[in-house]
Amino acid sequence: MADKCHSLITERGWGFWAAELKESNQFVGFVGLHIPSDQLPFSPCVEIGWRLAYQHWGKGLATEAANGALNVAFEVLHLREIVAFTAVGNYRSRAVMERLRMQESGTFDHHQVPEGSALRKHCLYRLAYETRDA
Ligand SMILES: CC(C)(COP(=O)(O)OP(=O)(O)OC[C@H]1O[C@@H](n2cnc3c(N)ncnc32)[C@H](O)[C@@H]1OP(=O)(O)O)[C@@H](O)C(=O)NCCC(=O)NCCS
Known part of the structure; x- marks a missing residue:
């Protein structure tokens, strides 16, 4: 996955970045921006995503x-x-979206998750540049 993230950053100049502790540079996970490869009901789009140890x-x-990634998305x-x-x-991921003041915008069935799986129903959050600091 790190190789894939690296190659996308090389190609686009941005992507899922390694996240490090400022004081020690310890690697803690990834946070960043990504264009989903799947066709989703709200495509085309750029998503923000995260995963920490x-x-x-x-x-x-x-x-x-994530706030840093949003600054790049909107200001750069x-x-x-x-x-x-x-x-x-x-709920932990949704809480991050809500702390970022993203707007809950409905649900959809993720076609890559098997039917019947509790993980299939996804919720979508959106944040428009105009409303970020409103
Ligand atoms: C999603 C994920 C990144 C969220 O991590 P998280 O630690 O809950 O979120 P944050 O890093 O924003 O931390 C928020 C918590 O830190 C607390 N906190 C402690 N010190 C803080 C500080 N100085 N500033 C802000 N929050 C602080 C907050 O109160 C909050 O605690 P709470 O959850 O008890 O309310 C993590 O659960 C994860 O990696 N999950 C697995 C991967 C995943 O599901 N990714 C999303 C797939 S779509």
Whole structure:
């Protein structure tokens, strides 16, 4: 996965970045921007995503890094909108989206998750450049 992230960053100049602790440069996970390869009901889009090692949960690191990624999305790349999505039961990820003040924007069935799986129903959040600081 690191190789894939690296090659996309090389190709586009941005992507899912490694997240490190500022004080020690310890690698803690990834946070960043991505164009989903799947066709989704709201495509085309750029998503924001995150995954941290468990021992680094509960410290505000995902939200801090995601705010940095949103700054890049809106102030450097001049994107108009960022989306985020996750399984409806992934409350920790949804809480990050809500801390970023993304707007809950309905649900959809993720076609890559088998029918009948509790992970199939996803919720979508959106954040428009115009409303970020409103
Ligand atoms: C999603 C994920 C990144 C969220 O991590 P998280 O630690 O819950 O989120 P944050 O880093 O923003 O931390 C927020 C928590 O830190 C707390 N916190 C502690 N110190 C803090 C500080 N200085 N500033 C802000 N928050 C702080 C907050 O109160 C909050 O705690 P709470 O969850 O008890 O309310 C993590 O659960 C994860 O990696 N999950 C697996 C991968 C995954 O599901 N990714 C999404 C797939 S779509």
